[in-house]
Amino acid sequence: MGYVAVKGGEEAIAQAGRLLAYQRLKGTSKPLEVVQIQEQLYLAVDRVMSEGSLYAPELAALAFKQAAGDTLEAAFMLRAYRATQPRVGYSLPQSGEEIRIIRRISAAFKDIPGGQVLGPTSDYTLRLLDFELLEDTPRRRRAFMEALGQDLVDAQPLPLTFPKVVDILRKEGLLVETIGNGGNGGKVFDITRQSLTFPAPRSAALQGITRGETGGLLLLAYTNMRGYGDIHPTVGELRVGYLPVRIAHPHSGEPYSIGEVKVTEAEVIARFNDAEGSPKFTLGYGLCFGHNEIKAIAMAVLDRAMQSPEPKTPSEDQEFVLSHLDGIDSLGFGSHWKLPHYVTFQSDLDRLRQTQEVGTEARPGSGKKNAI
Amino acid sequence: MSDHQSVIMSMDQKSVSELKELLGEAEIQVSKAPQTGLLMMVARDPFATDFCLGEILVTEAETEYRGQRGYALVLGEEPEKAMLTAAVAAIFQSDNDALKTEIGQFLAPMAFRLKESATWERRLLSKTQVNFETMVKG
Numbered sequence: 001m002g003y004v005a006v007k008g009g010e011e012a013i014a015q016a017g018r019l020l021a022y023q024r025l026k027g028t029s030k031p032l033e034v035v036q037i038q039e040q041l042y043l044a045v046d047r048v049m050s051e052g053s054l055y056a057p058e059l060a061a062l063a064f065k066q067a068a069g070d071t072l073e074a075a076f077m078l079r080a081y082r083a084t085q086p087r088v089g090y091s092l093p094q095s096g097e098e099i100r101i102i103r104r105i106s107a108a109f110k111d112i113p114g115g116q117v118l119g120p121t122s123d124y125t126l127r128l129l130d131f132e133l134l135e136d137t138p139r140r141r142r143a144f145m146e147a148l149g150q151d152l153v154d155a156q157p158l159p160l161t162f163p164k165v166v167d168i169l170r171k172e173g174l175l176v177e178t179i180g181n182g183g184n185g186g187k188v189f190d191i192t193r194q195s196l197t198f199p200a201p202r203s204a205a206l207q208g209i210t211r212g213e214t215g216g217l218l219l220l221a222y223t224n225m226r227g228y229g230d231i232h233p234t235v236g237e238l239r240v241g242y243l244p245v246r247i248a249h250p251h252s253g254e255p256y257s258i259g260e261v262k263v264t265e266a267e268v269i270a271r272f273n274d275a276e277g278s279p280k281f282t283l284g285y286g287l288c289f290g291h292n293e294i295k296a297i298a299m300a301v302l303d304r305a306m307q308s309p310e311p312k313t314p315s316e317d318q319e320f321v322l323s324h325l326d327g328i329d330s331l332g333f334g335s336h337w338k339l340p341h342y343v344t345f346q347s348d349l350d351r352l353r354q355t356q357e358v359g360t361e362a363r364p365g366s367g368k369k370n371a372i
Numbered sequence: 373m374s375d376h377q378s379v380i381m382s383m384d385q386k387s388v389s390e391l392k393e394l395l396g397e398a399e400i401q402v403s404k405a406p407q408t409g410l411l412m413m414v415a416r417d418p419f420a421t422d423f424c425l426g427e428i429l430v431t432e433a434e435t436e437y438r439g440q441r442g443y444a445l446v447l448g449e450e451p452e453k454a455m456l457t458a459a460v461a462a463i464f465q466s467d468n469d470a471l472k473t474e475i476g477q478f479l480a481p482m483a484f485r486l487k488e489s490a491t492w493e494r495r496l497l498s499k500t501q502v503n504f505e506t507m508v509k510g
Binding site for chain 2: 049050053054055056057058059082085086087088089090091092093094095096101102103110111115116117118119148149152155156157158160164166177188189190191192202203204206207210211243245247249250251256257258259261263267283285287288289
């Protein structure tokens with residue numbers, strides 16, 4: 001049933017917008033600076049950039065503030081902003097091998113070339129509230145930083161880059177290679193420029209998942225991990241760090257590095273039996289903007305799940321997965337139910353009343369003739 | 373990223389003003405005023421599939437100095453820094469060695485501090501390198 005628009009209510013709408021800001025302002029705390037969000041709530045900022053599909057830390061922090069902490073709304077604002085900007089071009093392709101590492105672990109191999117680097121993580125600590133943060137003073141911060149910097153003189157700086165763990169499997173011929181860019185004439189598919197059709201080429205699928213909503217990705221991947229699918233993933237390698245951004249210099253044509261963006265990369269290994277019943281390993285791949293490990297892992301699980309030749313579950317069905325992961329799509333559709341549906345609902349109501357009336361007339365003993 | 377660009381991008385407002393003052397006398401022409409836009413980041417997966425990772429907010433600018441062109445594309449909405457980067461790129465292709473030396477001397481201490489800070493963080497990270505021991509029934 002189609003949606004019939006309404007009009008009017010401008011003053012009330014404007015006041016409702018002001019009230020939203022009032023909710024944020026009516027307390028007694030100091031105004032929250034955007035730079036504070038950017039620096040101290042960096043995981044939220046990363047999530048907004050990843051789901052908004054726009055790497056712009058300052059704007060993501062601003063959107064997070066404006067949305068009062070709602071990451072979906074903030075990602076929506078970033079997407080809306082990007083629609084106002086011209087496209088400069090495409091970067092040169094960059095592989096995860098070039099990530100400047102701040103964290104790199106493997107759950108598959110204990111000893112990996114270059115070693116495991118835990119980096120910044122809460123993985124091995126208890127999720128207990130830190131009540132000291134209630135008194136987060138500059139003095140405490142200084143003391144923390146001084147303690148952190150002790151005994152560093154003897155520490156060797158971490159190498160900038162590391163070899164890929166999955167190459168160990170490759171060298172032994174244990175990894176099944178995945179089909180590359182087929183399906184779009186070998187070109188990179190850009191779903192912001194081309195309509196998505198199914199089956200989608202791999203480049204479109206990866207782009208579709210990397211801009212997906214974290215909760216949605218995790219939910220679908222979790223269904224597969226729990227048994228509604230065949231993937232028992234092992235994290236071959238998880239990397240967090242900074243990926244260089246390079247373009248072809250417009251004057252010389254030489255690669256020109258313009259900076260780096262924070263990313264998370266996950267490679268999950270899953271076993272399967274080939275047509276002859278021989279066990280092999282396949283790889284699922286995840287890469288997203290920002291530090292968002294669970295998103296990258298879920299992305300890798302879904303990438304691997306969608307490679308199933310005969311999809312049996314929702315998470316293995318490419319069309320199902322790619323059609324339902326975008327947070328802005330689902331937020332928009334879910335939110336539109338709040339808008340006035342008076343005419344469409346009135347129509348439903350009329351039809352129901354009419355049906356009941358006809359039913360009453362038709363019921364034996366009602367004293368009315370059966371109208372059917 | 374050239375050393376110049378990374379240093380300029382890390383500058384605070386005071387240093388930006390000082391560098392602008394340093395370049396003030398040079399006859400730098402603006403060929404393309406700073407303009408924000410979106411660069412689509414292309415990533416390559418382990419099977420050599422290139423795909424669009426997402427867009428990056430960038431600022432582009434172009435200058436000319438003594439017949440030499442200078443181009444800059446920098447991360448974020450940074451019109452001043454994009455212009456300075458493009459200006460420095462043009463100057464470093466020119467024959468004005470005196471100005472190049474002056475700029476180099478201005479940027480050098482900041483480049484040193486930037487490198488020191490990065491090394492300090494890499495030392496911090498190296499202290500999280502781990503070699504887990506497998507527990508075996510004895």
